[in-house]
Amino acid sequence: MFVPRKVADSYREMINSIGFYPSLLSIAFLTFAVITMSVEYMPIIEKLKSFISVVLVDSAENARTVLSTLAGSIISLTVFSFSMVMVVLNSASASLSPRVVPGLITRKSHQLVLGFYLGSIIYSVIMLININKLENGAMAIPALGVLFALIFGLISLGLFVFFIHSISRAIQVDNVLNGLFSQTKNEIKTIIKSQQEAPLKNLPDFTDWHSINSQTEGYYKGVHTDKLCALLSAEEIELYITVKQGYFTVKGYPFLKCNKDISSNDELIDKILSCFIFYIEEYISDHYRYGLTQISEIAVKAMSPGINDPGTAVKAIDMLSILLIKRLSISDINYSFKHSKDTPLLYIHETRFDELLHDNFTPLRNYAKGDAYVMTNVLEAFKNILFVAHENSAARESLFNYLNAIVDDINEHVTNEYDRQEINNMLKSIARISKQQGDTLLARFKRQ
Incomplete structure (x- = not known):
């Protein structure tokens, strides 16, 4: 079946949105609220309610108090949780990389928690507006719905603890x-x-x-x-x-x-x-x-x-x-x-392979070329790759071509004799893996 590109792009944008799963869960809770109200006053449900009457509200005033408290409290949790998400995204963009933000936004666990909050609020409000006065003066109290709303509220508290733990780890x-x-x-x-x-x-x-x-x-x-x-x-x-x-x-x-x-x-x-x-x-x-x-x-x-x-x-x-x-x-x-x-x-x-070396190590080499500690570890990383790829001639050539660029930067920016000695030792380790090209690299590394 042919799907126009604009439709496919819109679908992809929708499923990668932070509001995708919350929207689905909100609809699910709304549907469940309608189902609850449809069966609330059925005879079989009334019998069931008589068996669990100890956990059901027995007055309209208590029902309104419970539902209002739940809705208000979960709204507060939702606002705080969304604020935490925004703080994490800003912090991740500033201290890590803007490119990790989409991955954090689409993390399903966080979206499901936020969706459960929104669904619980919707469910509580639906139950609240269905407390009605009947023609004989009695009150129609959705006692079973209030019980479900209370259960959802307790689950929301547990999810809030999980959310705080998860969001604090997400930024580490x-x-x-x-x-x-x-x-x-x-x-x-x-x-x-x-x-x-x-x-x-x-x-x-x-x-x-x-x-x-x-x-x-x-x-x-x-x-x-x-x-x-x-x-x-x-x-x-x-x-x-x-x-x-x-x-x-x-x-x-x-x-x-x-x-x-x-x-x-x-x-x-x-x-x-x-x-x-x-x-x-x-x-x-x-x-x-x-x-x-x-x-x-x-x-x-x-x-x-x-x-x-x-x-x-x-x-x-x-x-x-x-x-x-x-x-x-x-x-x-x-x-x-x-x-x-x-x-x-x-x-x-x-x-x-050579493109991956260039794309991922060039920015790092340019920013850290004056830091002997980091550059020594870059050389060690290349040594480890060479140890595995020493029989792969194309990969070995790409690695040594890039090592030449690294050594040129070190020659220009690392002048301390102690640091240069550590780097020289690492280059000797590389030379033991591939002697001919390693010796050429050592000769390129000029001692001062």
């Missing part, structure tokens, strides 16, 4: 880093597993494939693989995405290639392009590269004069080294066999 840099690291590693493992389960021996030559131009501008963030592969299978065509995720495209840019010329089929091209995702936010679930970027930016932020936290920078560097080691197991061209058994229908350009 170690927890943020650990979360980013785990998510990114899982995304890398998913790609590795898919390539190992369906290995591809030979890649096609994309040189003579026909280009498809972009019809929109924006950051390419991903593709609906299932939807696109189903379309490609039905049309018996193959597609190659020539740009890496996160690349900014403009109208008319040839970011796709097809093994058949479909330039005259505008409807098919529109269907293909509708499968691609363009937006600004970076979610690790879209691609592991965004996790690497966020970890790197946290390290850079930690080295800023206002924060000055080299320990966090070093921890982030160690995490980057582990993730880059995992990345070595991924082919530079990814592919998908979905809806096909023989050959892949979709080929995806993965960010190359």
